[in-house]
């Protein structure tokens with residue numbers, strides 16, 4: 001996809017071992033590295049643990065699906081990866097940046113260019129049209145010349161099949177249309193990492209499959225790294241790896257498979 005062209009191609013081999021500098025080879029940073037991550041929300045009188053020692057390595061150019069029961073902490077995990085929730089303990093490195101050690105100001109300027117987030121409940125500002133919603137991350141981060149932004153936003157809406165909604169407010173759109181606008185917005189700054197929370201949850205099977213095909217193509221052709229919380233069998237099928245959240249932990253292969261580590265040039 002031309003809008004995402006120019007992103008650095010994923011470098012291989014990438015694994016926990018080769019990602020550490022000083023091993024003699026060319027260190028290839030992971031897209032994500034989590035070690036011993038704990039998170040708890042303040043509850044009535046006591047903290048309720050949600051993440052309880054999460055370890056994870058994700059290589060650049062991977063498509064990781066995260067599944068698990070309602071309330072198991074999947075959205076919390078994505079918010080931690082986006083630097084929107086701070087962890088109690090543990091290390092969270094995203095694109096080589098230590099989020100656990102960054103200030104709020106550093107996190108907020110980092111986030112604008114480095115990560116796209118599709119929230120479970122869209123979070124589209126209600127007074128902005130679909131087009132303005134997609135332009136928002138560009139305006140905020142100052143990416144692209146101002147006059148190019150509406151055209152780029154419209155191109156993304158077209159890719160997502162909702163160009164005809166460009167002038168509408170979120171309340172005037174269906175849930176599935178809002179969801180696709182939210183995906184377009186998350187892609188607005190061509191982020192190397194996309195975190196998507198059930199992005200097909202409100203789509204019919206045809207629109208859902210089209211969106212999954214688009215995202216899988218961005219992973220395959222443009223080196224996008226994608227972490228997707230999903231209940232969608234089609235997403236699991238397209239993912240390079242599926243992890244399950246249970247009891248505050250991630251279960252499954254916690255390092256990139258060799259095909260991903262060595263498959264990209």
Ligand SMILES: Nc1ncnc2c1ncn2[C@@H]1O[C@H](COP(=O)(O)OP(=O)(O)OP(=O)(O)O)[C@@H](O)[C@H]1O
Pocket residue numbers: 041042050068069070071072073074075076077120
């Ligand atoms: N802001 C919050 N304050 C307090 N508790 C919270 C907060 N957000 C989530 N929780 C609790 O943390 C746990 C994990 O929530 P989370 O939203 O991460 O689950 P999930 O796996 O995404 O669930 P679902 O599949 O229903 O979206 C739940 O028990 C939830 O009640």
Ligand SMILES: [Mg+2]
Pocket residue numbers: 074075076120197
């Ligand atoms: Mg959730």
